[in-house]
Amino acid sequence: MKNCDVKFVKYILFLFNLVFAISGIALIVVGCVVLADVGEYRHFMEGRIIAPPIVLIVAGSIVFIVAFLGCFGAIRENYHMLMGFAVLLLIIFIIELAVGIAAAVYKHDFQMIMKDSMKTSMGQYYDSKVDRISWDNLQTKLECCGIEGPTDWPAKQRPYTCCHKVREGAQPPEDFHCQAALPGEDILYSDGCFDKLKMKAESNAKILIGVGIGIAFIQLIGIILSCWLAVAVKKKE
Structure with missing residues (x-):
């Protein structure tokens, strides 16, 4: 060369x-x-x-x-x-x-491990501050509820972060409508968090x-x- x-x-x-x-x-x-x-x-x-x-x-x-x-x-x-x-x-x-x-x-x-992790964390929502903050952050930011949907949460234990704000200026914890809301109601996020997190x-x-x-x-x-x-x-x- x-x-x-x-x-x-x-x-x-x-x-x-x-x-x-x-x-x-x-x-x-x-x-x-x-x-x-x-x-x-x-x-x-x-x-x-x-x-x-x-x-x-x-x-x-x-x-x-x-x-x-x-x-x-x-x-x-x-x-x-x-x-x-x-x-x-x-x-x-x-x-x-x-x-x-x-x-x-x-x-x-990865997907199966992530779903199992979500199930474990959901069961500890009211016992662990870390799990509670993580779920509230997830549901608020991704506008979702539960793993597959709102029915994943036990009766009368659905977090307020599963719902839109009920009235302007109101803090969701002040409202009990979210726990009583039925799947399909406008106030309740209908999508599960697993699919949104996977996407x-x-x-x-x-x-x-x-x-x-x-x-x-x-x-x-x-x-x-x-x-x-x-x-x-x-x-x-």
């Missing part, structure tokens, strides 16, 4: 790593946004459901640091740094792939998968370019 070809690949790889560094920041931002969105419902979610955005944040941080290694190795035309950069990219790629496969394989288990988790999973695939494609290009330049540098030496 001629020297001009080596320089061409070198600067292409340098520009690639600038883009790669930005993609690392994008991974961190997306991971933080998804974690913030789903994290407030972590009480009902098994740890493995929360793990993907955390892994994405960690991967983004590593990508950002590794990008500088790639830039330095490209400018210095250092064979060992370039190969080290390619190996690190490959490791990050494998980790992202493993997380994606695990999320797809255990999707059904939120799946929506965020699609975002993570989309971003992950995009970054993985960029990583493969980086691996090819760094190996190409490393071989060229070795021949030049």
Whole structure:
């Protein structure tokens, strides 16, 4: 390979790593946004459901640091740094792939674990402050009631957060209409919280998968370019 070809690949790889560094920041931002969105419902979610955005944040941080290694190795035309950069990219790629496969394989288990967690927490609503706050927060923000619907709550024990405000300016705890309301009444949220929480988790999973695939494609290009330049540098030496 001629020297001009080596320089061409070198600067292409340098520009690639600038883009790669930005993609690392994008991974961190997306991971933080998804974690913030789903994290407030972590009480009902098994740890493995929360793990993907955390892994994405960690991967983004590593990508950002590794990008500088790639830039330095490209400018210095250092064979060992370039190969080290390619190996690190490959490791990050494998980790992202493993997380994606695990999320797809255990999707059904996640849902069952989440439903079981909701059932356990519902039974402790009046005994545990944590469970009570978690359920009230869930039902208020997602405008839902119970796991599958309002009838999941025991008779005369339905929380006020299952209902819209009865009158303007009134605080729901002051009103007993919610406990007496029948399914189908306008005052009562008719949707169950499990489906809404599952939809939120799946929506965020699609975002993570989309971003992950995009970054993985960029990583493969980086691996090819760094190996190409490393071989060229070795021949030049």
